Structures are given as structure tokens and as C-alpha cells.
Amino acid sequence: xxxxxxxDLKSGAVTWWDGSGWSLHVxxxxxxxxxxxxxxxxxxxxxxxxxxxxxxxxxxxxxxxPAHIKDRIRALGPTVRLDLSLKPADANAGNWVI
Amino acid sequence: MVETQFRxxxxxPVGDPAVTVDSFGDQTNxxxxxxxxxxxxxxxxxxxxxxxxxxxxxxxxxxxxGYSAARILREAGYTGELRAVGDVLIDQLAMMRRCGFDSxxxxxxxxxxxxEAALGRYGDVYQPTxxxxxxxxxxxxx
Amino acid sequence: MYQYDQYDQALVDARVADFRDQVRxxxxxxxxxxxxxxxxxxxxxxxxxxxxxxRVAIPYGTLNSAQMRMLGDIADKYDxxxxxxTTRQNIQYxxxxxxxxxxxxxxxxxxxxxxxxxxxxxxxxxxxxxYAGAAADEIVDPRPYAELIRQWSTFHPEFNYLPRKxxxxxxxxxxxxxxxxxxxxxxxxVRNAAGELxxxxxxGGGMGRTPMIAPCLNGFxxxxxxxxxxxxxxxxxxxxxxxxxxxxxxxxxxxxELGKEEYTRQVEAEFAHLLTQNIEPPAAELERIKTFFAxxxxxxxxxxxxxxxxxxxxxxxxxxCLAHKQAGYIAVTISLKPVxxxxxxxxxxxxxxxxxxxxxxxxxxxxVTHAQNIVLPxxxxxxxxxxxxxxxxxxxGTANLDHIGDMIACPGLDYCSLANARSIPVAQKISERMAxxxxxxxxxxxxxxxxxxxxxxxxxxxxxxxxxxxxxxxxYQLSLGGCEGADxxxxxxxxxxxxxxxxxxxxxxxxxxxxxxxxxGERFLDTYRRIGMAPFKEALYG
Numbered sequence: 001x002x003x004x005x006x007x008d009l010k011s012g013a014v015t016w017w018d019g020s021g022w023s024l025h026v027x028x029x030x031x032x033x034x035x036x037x038x039x040x041x042x043x044x045x046x047x048x049x050x051x052x053x054x055x056x057x058x059x060x061x062x063x064x065x066p067a068h069i070k071d072r073i074r075a076l077g078p079t080v081r082l083d084l085s086l087k088p089a090d091a092n093a094g095n096w097v098i
Numbered sequence: 099m100v101e102t103q104f105r106x107x108x109x110x111p112v113g114d115p116a117v118t119v120d121s122f123g124d125q126t127n128x129x130x131x132x133x134x135x136x137x138x139x140x141x142x143x144x145x146x147x148x149x150x151x152x153x154x155x156x157x158x159x160x161x162x163x164g165y166s167a168a169r170i171l172r173e174a175g176y177t178g179e180l181r182a183v184g185d186v187l188i189d190q191l192a193m194m195r196r197c198g199f200d201s202x203x204x205x206x207x208x209x210x211x212x213x214e215a216a217l218g219r220y221g222d223v224y225q226p227t228x229x230x231x232x233x234x235x236x237x238x239x240x
Numbered sequence: 241m242y243q244y245d246q247y248d249q250a251l252v253d254a255r256v257a258d259f260r261d262q263v264r265x266x267x268x269x270x271x272x273x274x275x276x277x278x279x280x281x282x283x284x285x286x287x288x289x290x291x292x293x294x295r296v297a298i299p300y301g302t303l304n305s306a307q308m309r310m311l312g313d314i315a316d317k318y319d320x321x322x323x324x325x326t327t328r329q330n331i332q333y334x335x336x337x338x339x340x341x342x343x344x345x346x347x348x349x350x351x352x353x354x355x356x357x358x359x360x361x362x363x364x365x366x367x368x369x370x371y372a373g374a375a376a377d378e379i380v381d382p383r384p385y386a387e388l389i390r391q392w393s394t395f396h397p398e399f400n401y402l403p404r405k406x407x408x409x410x411x412x413x414x415x416x417x418x419x420x421x422x423x424x425x426x427x428x429x430v431r432n433a434a435g436e437l438x439x440x441x442x443x444g445g446g447m448g449r450t451p452m453i454a455p456c457l458n459g460f461x462x463x464x465x466x467x468x469x470x471x472x473x474x475x476x477x478x479x480x481x482x483x484x485x486x487x488x489x490x491x492x493x494x495x496x497e498l499g500k501e502e503y504t505r506q507v508e509a510e511f512a513h514l515l516t517q518n519i520e521p522p523a524a525e526l527e528r529i530k531t532f533f534a535x536x537x538x539x540x541x542x543x544x545x546x547x548x549x550x551x552x553x554x555x556x557x558x559x560x561c562l563a564h565k566q567a568g569y570i571a572v573t574i575s576l577k578p579v580x581x582x583x584x585x586x587x588x589x590x591x592x593x594x595x596x597x598x599x600x601x602x603x604x605x606x607x608v609t610h611a612q613n614i615v616l617p618x619x620x621x622x623x624x625x626x627x628x629x630x631x632x633x634x635x636x637g638t639a640n641l642d643h644i645g646d647m648i649a650c651p652g653l654d655y656c657s658l659a660n661a662r663s664i665p666v667a668q669k670i671s672e673r674m675a676x677x678x679x680x681x682x683x684x685x686x687x688x689x690x691x692x693x694x695x696x697x698x699x700x701x702x703x704x705x706x707x708x709x710x711x712x713x714x715x716y717q718l719s720l721g722g723c724e725g726a727d728x729x730x731x732x733x734x735x736x737x738x739x740x741x742x743x744x745x746x747x748x749x750x751x752x753x754x755x756x757x758x759x760x761g762e763r764f765l766d767t768y769r770r771i772g773m774a775p776f777k778e779a780l781y782g
Contacts, residue, residue, distance in 0.1 A: 007287055007291070009266075009267070009338065010267065010337060010338055010339045011291070011337045011338070011339070012287060012288075012290075012291035012292035012335075012336065012337055012338060013290075013291060014289075014290060014291075044273070047267070047269060050273055050287065051273070051287055067712075068712060069653070069712070069714065070289070070653060070657070070659075073289065073653060073654060073662075074289055074290065077290065078290070078654035078655055078664075079654055079662060079665065080582055080654050080662075080664045080665055080668070081582075081654075084320055084335075135483075138479075159278075159401070160278065160361070160401055161401065161483060162361075162398075162399070162400060162401025162402060162478055163478060163479055163483075165397065165398045165399075165400070165401065165478070166398055166475050166478045166479050169398055169475075173513070173517055187275055189262065189279055190400075190401075192397075193395075193397035193398075193400055194397075196397035197397050197398055209270065212261075212265070212270070215261065216258075219254050219257065219258050220251060220254050220258075220395070221250060221254070222247050222250065222251060223395070224251075224391045224392060224394050224395060224396075225391075225392050225396055225397075225519065226518070226519050227397060227398075228517075233521075234247050234248075234391070235391065235521040235522060235525035236521075236522060236525075237247070238245070238247070238524075238525065238528065239522055239524040239525065239528070
């Protein structure tokens with residue numbers, strides 16, 4: 001599946017296109033099919049996202065899992081500071097990245 | 099031809115089209131020349147007395163070669179019009195002025211208020227160019 | 241250290257106003273991201289893996305306690321309670337919001353700090369020797385010259401859109417503690433036979449994809465012409481550096497492709513021209529700057545002995561403390577590499593503690609080293625034990641300077657969108673694996689980069705590690721024999737790469753080969769240079 005990711009212009013937070021807006025949570029990322037470039041163009045022009053790009057994702061029980069480790073790190077947070085990640089209480093979060 | 103949006107000279111602008119550096123030598127009537135990035139401004143030094151306008155092209159604002167070209171011309175004593183054309187944005191104007199540019203023909207028209215603010219933002223300068231502003235390291239010592 | 245006058249302050253304040261306006265124009269759409277990007281980069285603000293990252297300049301690595309305290313407060317107020325000290329003597333914050341960046345710059349300006357030109361294709365922070373003003377072997381303090389270069393290069397109107405970034409370093413001793421020859425321009429302040437000061441210019445060094453050691457272009461430029469010569473080097477680079485290929489755009493490529501002789505000829509010609517333009521600062525300005533770098537009020541006759549009865553203290557003194565030019569004093573390195581820790585990171589509390597300790601024990605001065613540690617340059621030996629106790633209690637007392645535990649690691653894929661692999665977990669695992677043996681091994685500079693950009697300086701590591709992406713999986717190349725001193729050399733790759741566990745084992749194996757072969761007082765690097773790669777290859781790959 002193809003999903004979109006980028007950063008919030010004002011806060012810099014990593015975001016994922018959920019079909020109608022930008023979510024902080026990769027679990028909500030929507031399959032954009034071949035619409036990715038068009039969505040990115042609209043959303044960047046409207047300043048709702050910056051530096052957006054299309055990535056491959058594997059569907060999973062808890063939502064899409066980005067195909068490349070870099071985007072999984074973006075989705076969660078630094079593997080060496082899981083206390084700063086989106087899931088500080090989840091002991092298995094690091095395994096999902098690697 | 100892109101409009102000159104800002105001009106800091108009081109003389110009449112040159113009406114002739116700017117010719118390329120290559121052909122300038124042959125065209126003894128030409129008084130305007132256009133310098134592309136990668137061309138050597140020093141090729142123009144033999145003709146400074148008859149050049150009234152040098153256009154320096156910035157096809158991409160990230161290509162900073164035109165800043166060196168401008169300073170080389172001014173350092174050689176060129177007093178004619180030195181115009182920055184092309185991908186010229188507000189945030190480059192002040193530095194371009196310091197390098198010797200006195201007119202600007204940006205591809206996209208700039209917001210005049212923002213441009214004026216940008217040009218006047220820094221009251222002092224650290225290092226000297228031919229623009230006559232006194233660098234701090236001289237100003238500090240009277 | 242240098243203090244701003246009203247003019248320096250006004251420029252920094254104007255820059256904050258400038259950037260605040262640029263952010264406004266970005267947020268209201270007047271500036272596109274493409275137009276805004278170089279503007280925010282020239283204020284040190286990257287869009288990075290997790291958020292915006294701000295790189296604050298610490299000119300030639302020197303700061304006072306008020307500035308250090310502010311860096312700690314910024315970490316709390318705008319970030320997530322910690323900062324990362326870098327291999328260019330700067331500090332980075334990883335969780336910055338664009339809308340708050342102008343306020344951060346305003347806070348920095350209130351303590352004479354900024355983030356000007358810490359990114360972008362312009363002249364970056366000029367680095368120097370972390371022991372400047374304390375080292376017995378320097379001929380002068382290099383920092384006034386670095387300060388002169390800072391002013392000359394700040395907002396330089398001709399050199400804001402160079403082909404690529406430009407990094408300079410200044411030293412004033414034969415022992416190169418700043419990796420000077422691995423910079424775009426490295427300057428060594430020297431004396432000629434008549435005792436006059438001059439600048440030896442080394443141009444075209446660097447690491448990254450194509451590491452090169454800078455050749456010496458001119459062994460003696462009179463100090464009164466140093467800035468003019470630098471300007472000549474930059475102008476030739478600005479005109480002729482490659483702009484067609486980002487990976488071939490540094491000055492080292494230009495010097496290599498033209499050849500040292502031709503590049504030098506062009507520089508000398510431009511230099512001769514620029515000498516007619518009167519662009520050099522007046523001698524009075526250098527003299528004014530030097531007054532800020534006079535020796536602090538050392539106490540004459542301060543006791544020069546130490547009570548070494550505490551073994552942990554004695555071990556720390558032996559590794560982390562350097563003899564000072566002034567009897568009774570010592571230069572202290574605070575390790576930011578606790579066993580298993582993240583190299584170069586410090587919490588806001590640790591940063592504020594170091595600020596307080598500098599104020600109490602080091603004439604209010606600290607240095608950031610390019611190996612990601614902090615130096616307190618002028619500590620009285622009589623105060624050393626008390627200082628150590630404070631450091632030890634705060635997790636800042638690790639005795640590992642220049643040992644394998646004192647590794648350099650870039651932020652890597654945990655933080656950096658340019659990276660191919662994570663570097664910090666590798667650093668942590670090696671640190672834990674080798675902790676017990678590191679004193680037996682002795683001096684060993686391990687440097688880890690998460691990608692070919694080499695921010696971890698792996699080419700210059702006695703042992704270097706480079707993270708690569710091997711079909712989507714992190715993989716690590718091992719190199720041996722790099723060195724950054726006066727005998728600068730670039731490391732040689734051992735062979736096929738390793739996975740994360742494999743590289744930790746490989747490093748341990750390499751240190752064992754050294755221990756098995758070392759003669760006399762040889763360091764790892766000496767043994768490697770004597771016996772060559774073969775025994776290491778044999779042990780690593782069988």
C-alpha cells in the first residue's frame with residue numbers, strides 16, 4: 001500500500017495522511033493508491049504539511065507499518081529514547097521499529 | 099524582457115538590449131552586456147569605458163557566482179549600472195546591494211514594503227565592499 | 241572571552257527580527273518552502289527526522305556560564321530537556337517548533353548567542369583548540385584569530401550562496417587538537433624565523449564521501465594579510481567550485497581537480513588583486529579582540545600538588561586532566577560519554593550544573609570539544625577534588641578521555657534523515673562491552689558515522705565505523721588507522737560489513753589483536769601502523 005508522510009509546518013511533528021487530514025499516528029495512515037502526488041501538492045500549497053512524500057507500507061493488525069526503518073523511526077521516535085517516543089509506556093514499541 | 103523593479107541610480111536607464119559577453123567585443127556600438135554564471139567578469143574589463151549596463155543573471159538564487167562577478171566589476175572601477183536579473187528574492191537584496199548591484203529585475207514581482215524592510219534591516223556591516231559603508235572593524239577605531 | 245559591543249548586539253538583534261519576519265512570511269504563504277528553506281538554514285534550523293532541529297553556534301567552542309545556563313534553560317523551555325553537543329563545537333536541539341524558533345533566537349541573543357550560518361551553503365562556525373589559553377604548547381591563543389574570522393565571515397555579502405558549506409578551523413600549536421587539516425580551510429598560526437606571526441593556510445580538506453587531507457597552500461601569510469588571503473580562497477571557490485553535483489561541490493574537489501598548484505596560482509592572483517582593495521581589518525581591531533583573551537587572574541603560587549588517595553579520583557585525573565601552562569592549575573575534560581550513554585548528550589540539569597561549576601572553578605569559562613565533551617580550561621588543583629565530586633554525583637565523572645569509551649558518534653538514523661543506519665545503539669553496545677578493558681587498551685579514538693556524510697568523523701578514527709543501508713537493512717563497515725592530528729591519515733576499510741552485533745564483536749576483536757601484538761608503550765594506532773591490516777583481517781574474517 002502507498003501512504004503519505006510529512007511534517008507539520010508549524011510544529012515540525014511527523015504526520016501521516018489519514019484520508020482527510022494529517023494525523024500524528026501512523027496507525028491511521030490511509031492507502032492513497034496513485035493519488036499521492038496530487039494530495040501532496042494540494043496539502044503543501046495549503047500549508048497543512050511540509051516535506052511530504054510517498055512511502056510503501058505493509059498493512060498490519062494495528063495499521064500500516066512503513067516498509068523502511070527510517071520511516072518507522074519517524075513514526076515512533078528515537079529508538080534510543082523510547083521515553084520520548086509516541087508510546088513511552090509500550091515496552092514492545094522498539095521491536096515494531098526494528 | 100523582465101521589468102526592472104528597483105533602481106538605485108538617478109541617471110537614465112540604458113535602452114539597448116544586453117548582448118552576450120561573447121559577442122560584446124565585436125559589437126562596438128553595444129553598451130549593455132549580460133553575464134551568465136560561469137562567465138568571467140574580468141573578460142569585460144577591457145571594455146569598461148563603454149559599458150553602461152551589466153546584467154548579471156541568477157537562473158537560480160542558490161547560484162551565488164553573480165555576487166563575485168559584481169564585486170570584481172566594482173573593484174575594477176566600473177561605475178555603470180549593475181543589474182541583478184532572474185531568480186532574485188527579497189532576502190538577497192541587501193547582500194546584492196553590498197556587492198555593487200544598483201538595480202534589480204526579479205522574475206517575480208517583489209512586495210515593495212518587504213523589500214524596503216529587508217534593505218534597511220542591518221545598520222552596520224562587519225566587512226568592507228566597494229559600497230562605501232564603513233565596516234565595524236574600522237568604525238570601532240575612529 | 242569575547243564580549244559583544246553594541247554593534248555586535250545590534251546585528252544579532254536585527255537578525256532575530258529578520259528571521260521573525262521570514263517565519264511570518266512562510267506561515268502566511270508569501271514564501272514557499274523552497275524560498276524559505278535556505279533562509280531558515282542560514283539560521284541553523286533544519287527540518288529533521290522528528291521535528292525541526294536547531295543548531296546553535298558556539299564560536300570556536302567557547303562560552304561562559306550565563307550562556308551555558310541559557311542553553312540548559314532552552315532545552316527545558318522549548319525542547320525535551322536535553323541538548324546534543326556536536327563535532328563542530330556547537331549544540332543541537334531536536335524537538336523544535338518553527339513558530340517558537342524566533343523566540344529561541346531572541347533568548348539566545350540576550351546572552352550574546354545566535355544560530356547564524358550554522359547551516360546552508362555559507363561559511364559555518366570556525367572551530368579551534370579546546371585547550372586554547374591553557375595549553376603549554378600553543379604559541380599564542382588561536383581564538384582572537386578565530387573571532388576575527390567569525391566577524392569577517394558573518395553576513396559576508398559575497399559568500400552566502402557558495403557551492404556548498406564551508407568549514408574553517410584555527411590552531412596555534414604543532415599538536416593539532418582541532419582536526420585542522422580535515423577542514424575546507426585550516427589555519428595554523430605560526431612564527432617565522434624573525435619571530436613574526438603568520439598564518440599557514442591548509443585548503444581543501446574534508447571528510448564525507450571523498451575524504452581528503454588539506455595541502456598547505458602557503459606556509460606563511462603575514463597576520464596582517466590573513467583575512468585578505470581567506471577572501472581570495474573563498475572567491476576562487478565561489479566562482480569555480482562545482483555546482484552541477486552536490487557530492488562534488490566542496491572546495492576539496494576543486495583543489496583536487498585543479499591540482500594544488502593551479503588552485504594556489506589562482507588564489508595568489510586574486511590575493512594580489514585584493515591587497516589593492518584594502519579589505520583587511522586594521523591591526524587595532526585584532527588588538528581590541530585580544531584584550532578579551534588575556535589570561536584570567538591566575539593565583540600565583542597556587543599549590544601544584546594533588547591528593548591522589550581516592551583511587552577513582554586519581555584514575556579520573558590521569559585520564560581526563562591535562563597539564564596547564566600555569567603552575568597550580570589544570571585543564572579538565574568533562575566526559576559526556578557515560579558507559580552505555582548517548583555520546584554528546586547532556587540533560588538540562590547537567591548543562592546548568594556545568595555552568596555553575598565553570599563559574600565557581602574555571603573563571604566562568606567552558607569549551608565544547610569536537611569530540612563532543614566539555615572542557616573547564618582553568619581549574620585550580622586545590623579545587624579539583626571538590627569539582628570531581630560534583631561531576632561524579634551528576635554522572636559527569638566518567639574517566640575515559642581519548643579511550644574507547646570516549647567515542648564520537650553522530651546522531652545517526654535515530655535522529656537524522658540523512659542517515660542510513662543508527663549509530664547511537666552501536667556506540668552504547670560498544671561502550672558497555674569494552675568498559676572493563678578500556679584502560680588496559682589505552683588511547684583509542686573510535687568514531688562512528690551513520691552515513692557517508694561523516695559527521696561522526698569516522699575517516700579520522702583509529703577505529704572508524706560507517707553505517708550503510710544494505711538492501712534496507714542496517715550494516716556497518718569497519719575501518720582502521722585514521723588519525724586527525726599533525727600526522728593526519730584516513731582509515732582503511734577492513735573488508736565486508738557487519739550487522740549490529742557483528743560490528744560490536746569486530747571492534748572487540750580488533751582491540752584484542754592490538755593487545756596481542758603491542759610492543760612497549762604502543763597505542764592501538766601505533767601497533768596498527770607497524771603491523772598493518774593483515775593480522776586484523778585474519779582475526780576478523782578468518
